[in-house]
Amino acid sequence: MSEPGFLAEVVEWFTDPVNWSGSFGVPARTLEHLQITAAAMAIAAGIALPVGMYIGHRRRFEFLIVSVGNVGRALPSFGLLLLFVIAMGLGEAPIVLTMTLLAIPPILINTYVGVQAVDPDALEAARGMGTTELGVLGRIELPLAARVILAGLRIATVQVIATATLAAVAGGGGLGRYIVDGFAGGDDAQLFSGAVLVAALALAIDGTFLLLQRLVTPRTTSSGAPAEVAEPVLVTTRGG
């Protein structure tokens, strides 16, 4: 399978105009992949960001963070996806639901960790100067937590893109289709090309988040310090 001709086949696949047009073409599949990813991310962030901020700011219900983290780690995305598709039928709804559920833990945990890690002295000083609670959150906690929150969004996105790929196994669209169809049809070039596209998309988005993270990192501290704050990234892992 890995004879020299294989690479040529892959190049051929990538240069074949057929693969670049129509609803089965790369642009359309990429768009599908991104749309479903964006939808799941928007819902997950809409839930996890405010909840994480609330828990981190008020330091109440902190046990929720640990529980969600534990459950999130233990749930296999593949099984969850198949279960939801069986329960809800083929379509985008079960896929988006799975992706959303898997995206919540990393966003929630990192938002909480980032907000609650802010130096209490800075908060007290701000409150002492008459800043409102919303002001404390918006002007102090969020800017200082931005890097860690972005790290959470980044992990969630990686997870969601991976699950969106798996969705093809359960009849979903997106770039995963090339992999699943290539496998089913014994077309290694298509399978491999699809994998390259998925990997490229994942890495491109990952890289974008890394850049964003770097942009929001306060330059006041010496280079090493903020990196340690991002350590809770390891609390959340991926299952897809």
Add this chain to the structure above:
Amino acid sequence: MADTMISLRDVTKRFPGAARPAVDRLSLDIEEGQTVVLVGPSGCGKTTTMKMINRLIEPSGGTIEVDGTDVMRQDPVRLRRRIGYVIQSIGLLPHRTVAQNIATVPTLEGWDRARTDARVRELAGMLQLDEELLPRYPAELSGGQRQRVGVARALAADPPVMLMDEPFAAVDPIVRARLQDQLVGLQRRLRKTIVFVTHDIDEAIVLADRIAILNIGGILEQYGPPEEILRAPANAFVEDFVGPERGLKRLALITVSDIELEEGPVVGPATPAEDARRMMKETGFGWVAVIEDRVIRGWVDEPMLEGKDRVEDASPRKFGAYVTPADSLRKALDSIVASRTNVAVVADRNDRYLGILTLERISREIRVPS
């Protein structure tokens, strides 16, 4: 004279990128069984000098000999196992119990269990560490206990040489004083060659047989016994470093038995009150000590003798405290300042009267010839 145990010859250390050497051609001989304290302001290279002896820092030039052998010609690991090492933060292994920590070097050296256990117990006793502390972890100990475990660990394989880098700097003053006393007592028995680094001149005075005063860049400004350094500072730097109270500090090094005592106003219990009064007037003390068979009964003053025939009728009052011949003049001075009679009464351990010390007598010792 004892043999030289550690010898530094023109030892130099340059750290990469530094404008000046940290230690510049330092020569120093340390005799076997002595405690030498390296003292100086930060940046004087005292710690660097010490760490070159066990090669935690490699010298850039010069030679260091320990027990007659050039350290650079020895395997650093072998060398270090024969040199005890204690630092300020102690660096106990947090994952090992107290007993295992003390047994560190014996374990590395492959001692058998019975010998190691016996040695650990012996050291625990020597450093007054309760045996029930042995199975605990360092995190469960107090600061002073950790320091003692650190010292016990350094002594475990009975190394002839000990290096101690500000080992007592992190504990509170009361514990520090106790640890210093303990080290002095231990050293009196063990007679190790100790190189001790501190920035605290008072600590140096208490511990040292000889003090090496270092200036920035590892310049040796003076090397001598504490008493000599206080009495005759070699230059303005030393004088400044020792501080304005060097006369006072010197008192800590002189014992009461070193100087001549005054006889003081002394009467027997049967002495007529009239004679006692006359003695008060003549000596100018305003009181007399009452002695019976050389043992101190107490003291009486004029108001107490009012209407009494003999001294003992006035029931003499006890002195607040005595000073013994082994005490330092510094302690005698404390006693003078605290007493109502403005003198320190010197007595031996059986309360036998030896004489008195006055402020004038002590101030004569403070006035050092310069």
Add this chain to the structure above:
Amino acid sequence: MNELFDWEWASTHLDLFARQLGQHVSLTLLAVAIGLLIALPISIYVHRHRRLYGPVTAVAGVLYSIPSLALFALLLPFTGLGTDTAEIGLVSYTLLILIRNTVVGLDGVPPDVKETARGMGYDDRQLLWRVEIPLALPVIVAGVRLATVTTIGLVTVTAFIGKGGLGFLMLAGFRNLFPEVAVLVGLVLSVALAVLAEGLLLAGQRVLAPWSRKGVAGA
């Protein structure tokens, strides 16, 4: 829909579940073990040669970010269906976690502890094995815990390349080769396995670091 709760089929196929669970466990253990064998020496080296930390974690991070299905698909044309492909993919996901935790753990060893150990005559090897690694162990084991739980989830995806353990049950149930209850059984067993592994390794963390249980660490 009733197929999803076909307990009768489930109760008569316990041996199948046990077999797939066994495969799941062995795929996981092998991946974490190989991951450790690769990550430990790399971490120890990177810990001593700091400049390599960025590049090494960047490479491991790229591997970590590639979606699992894509990674298996990238390997498939070269290594074929089966255990090799599964393990290469699974191992590459453990590396980032294991390397980062091991390096962070080694970094956390107090410098004064290392200095006195050296001062007392530990050579480099003794320092590493008797001081640095034992003290880093809780953090390393935490990494093993995360890597193990992550791998348990990812093993299910290897169903796609003919392995899968419990993932095989899920995929077969989904494709109606088995009743749909197989998906549920696979999912539940997979979660249970993850929870069990998490608990065991957490307990292991505590057993391996008895000194950190009492009081504050640090001397």
